[in-house]
Amino acid sequence: MLGTDPRSGRKNQPANDETLWMVGGGVLSLVIVGVMLWTLGAIIDPGVEQASNNPIQLLVDQARGYVPVGGMQLTVFALGMLLLLALALMLVVVYRRSNKHRSRIDHLAKEMAHSKDFAELGEAAATADTERLGAEKAGIGVPLAALVNSGKPLYGSWEWVQIWLMGPRAGKTTCVCIPQILETNGPVLATSNKRDIVDMTRGPRARVGTVWVHDVQGIIGEETTWWWNPLSFIHDMETAEKLADVFVSSATDAGAKQDAYFESDGKRLLSHLMFAAWVGKRPITDVFLWAQDPENMTARDTLKAHNYSALAKALEQIQKLTPKQRDGVYGTMRPWVNVLSYEQVIPWVRNMGIARPEFDHKAFAKSTDTLYLVSKEGGGSARAITAALVMAVMTEAERTAATQPGGRLKTPMMAVLDEAANVVRWRELPDVYSHYGSRGIVVSTFFQSYSQGVEAYGEKGMNKLWGAANIRVAGSGLSDDKFLPFLSQLIGDRDVLKRSSSTSNKSGRSVSSSVQREKIMDVSDLAALPRGRAILTSSGMPSGLIELKHFSTKPYAQDVEGSKAYYEGVAVEKGLVIDEN
Ligand SMILES: Nc1ncnc2c1ncn2[C@@H]1O[C@H](COP(=O)(O)OP(=O)(O)O)[C@@H](O)[C@H]1O
Ligand SMILES: [Mg+2]
Incomplete structure (x- = not known):
């Protein structure tokens, strides 16, 4: 042929x-x-x-x-x-x-995983797995995409965590996030840096449970009809340190050079101040006030009054450093907590004396609610509040899971972390990733590129995240110079029959064949993946070529369109600028 x-x-x-x-x-x-x-x-x-x-x-x-x-x-x-x-x-x-509907690379699909290789991700296997886990209430499985070879839908297990890498406008939100949010009846946590995901899924999700939209930077103009106290995450010094760390990582990029001494003391100082605020039942905004004035001893006195004398002493030691050192430590810490002085942020993090519900992150994993967290880079480090809320909900979900049969949430929680690098600056995420699946906390993390993940979680962190994910997908619009050769290698080689023709005067034209090995997809093929196509790799299976399924091909397409039209309409009425990206 x-x-x-x-x-x-x-x-x-x-x-x-x-x-x-x-x-x-x-x-x-x-x-x-x-x-x-x-x-x-x-x-x-x-x-x-x-x-x-x-x-x-x-x-x-x-x-x-x-x-x-x-x-x-x-x-x-x-x-x-x-x-x-x-x-x-x-x-x-x-x-x-x-x-x-075939793209120019679809003929390569037959060189990759065959449909029987992916039987474990098929509807029948997913249904059986869901029954085994007793998670029927949530849904058939976590919708992924369709296998190009067979056109059949693929589902992830309720025990698996996922990572998705795709360039901007490649279909992360509309083909993956939306189905994953809507095809479950359990609790959903979704993050984004724009209104799209919220508008499109809010309507249908409001019929399943309460919808909470957290818009701390005022990106989509959501009113502060509720609030959440970040200090409610704290119950000991360790949790105070974790909370402080989220404020640090939200304000800096992983690997960014900071003075190690000042940074480590700054972080210690911040965790002591936060712990003191929690102990004294003070609003988190007090931490900002204390951070402005090294002479202010309220935090130390609070710790002392509540019998935390060792911590009070440690805090005092920082406050009594030589003025030069002390100013260095305070100066390093201040930008991390600046966010607590923003007028727009304050109503989200403290009770303003208005009758509004306080969000209880401890109850979330047992609910059927939806929590949307919208934030983006820039705007100071306001995304620290978002990241803190993600951390609080997920950590508490893990604790709830431990109290349920098998140590797993009976109705799994879906965490769709769209635009994770911008929104979820929680450095511990890669560490906790691997065991979240077995707890029934299904995390799907979305990045625009591998290097975007490295920027947020560091090289080691991103490698860990990739390695811990059970489902790994890379789609169109990627161009990382290290990641694509790696992916090409992961997809593997194939044997091809190469023919060469030669013409000579004596014997005329002759064609000879030889078998050669070549990459199924080389870097240029991967860089030129068309929209809607992606490579799925999962442990124990060969890589497969998948077709993303846009929400408009799903039975709830109308519902999504209706929700989008309604909430965008409301935004227009309020005179909010609609971010079309
Ligand atoms: N497979 C697809 N079929 C049809 N439209 C698509 C498909 N993938 C993406 N789109 C459209 O492209 C635009 C960008 O998609 P989106 O999901 O927002 O991309 P991302 O989240 O990756 O930036 C949207 O208008 C979306 O409807
Ligand atoms: Mg998107």
Whole structure:
């Protein structure tokens, strides 16, 4: 066969003897069928007397005029040939149709995982797995995409965590996040840096449980109808340190150079102040006030009054450093807590004396609620509040899971961390990733590139996150210079029959073949993956080519469109600028 390759820049291979045989065989079959029809026509045509049963004899007789050619014989021949032609045409049309939705790399799918390799991700296996986990209330499984080879939908287990890497506008939000949010009846935590995900899923999710939208930077204009106290995460010094760390990592990039001494003391100082605020039942905004004035001893006195004398002493030591050192430590810490002075942020983190519900992150894992967290980079470190809330909800979900049979949430919690690098600056995420799945906390993390993840969690952290994920997907729009060669290697090699033709005066043109190994997809193929296509890898399975399923192809498409139209309409009415990205 001719080695056709629809990718640009690839030459078709020269034709060889095989091709000639195929064309010759096709023509010969056509002649044989034609002759058979001609003979059959003659036999059943009463007008053709003395017709021989031998086709050759008949043809010779009729050519010589010994036997007449009958009308019915001609009709049978013509009709038979027409039927054959119609059949061939139909085959071409069906083939074309089935190829209409195929992209230029789909022919490579057969070199990758076959549908039986992915049986574990199929609907039947997913349903059985969900039954085993007793998670039927949540849904069939976590929707992923469809396998290009079979067109069948794929589902992830309620015990698996996922990582998705795709460039901007490649379909992360509309093809993956939205189905994952809507195809469960359990609690959902979703993050984003814009209104899209909220508008599109808020309507349908409001019918499942309460919807909480946290918009601490005022990105989508959500009113502060509720509040959450970040200090409620604290119950000992360790949790205070974790909370402080979220404020630090939200204000800095992983690996960014800071003075190690000042940073470590600054962090220690911040965790002591936060712990003191919690102990004294003060609002978190007090931490900002204390951070401005190294002479302010309220935090130390609070700790002392509540019998935390060792901590009070440690705090005092920092406050009593030489003025130069002390100013260095305070100066390093201040930018981390600046967010607590923002007018827009304050109503989200403290009770303003208005009757508003306080969000209880401890109850979330047992609810069927939806918590949307919207924030983005810039805007100071306001995303610290978002990251803190993610940390609080997930940590508490783990604790709740420990009290349930099998140490797992019976109805799993879905955490769809869209735009995670911008929104969820929680450095511990890669460390906790691997065991969240087994707790029934299904985390899907979305990045625009591998390097975006490195920026947020550090090289080690991102490698860990990738390694811990059970489902790993890389889609279109990626161009990382280290990640793509790695992915290409992961997909593996294939044997290809290479033909080369040579012409010489003596023997004329000759074609020779040899088997060679080449990458199934090389870096340029991966960099040019069309929208809607992605590579899925999972432990114990070969990589597979998948087709993302846009929400508009799902049964809830109307519901999503309706929700989007309604909430965007509300935003327009309020005079909010709609971010189209
Ligand atoms: N497979 C697809 N079929 C149809 N439209 C798509 C598909 N993938 C993405 N889109 C459209 O492209 C735009 C960007 O998609 P989006 O999901 O927001 O990308 P991302 O979240 O990766 O930036 C949206 O308007 C979306 O509807
Ligand atoms: Mg998106």
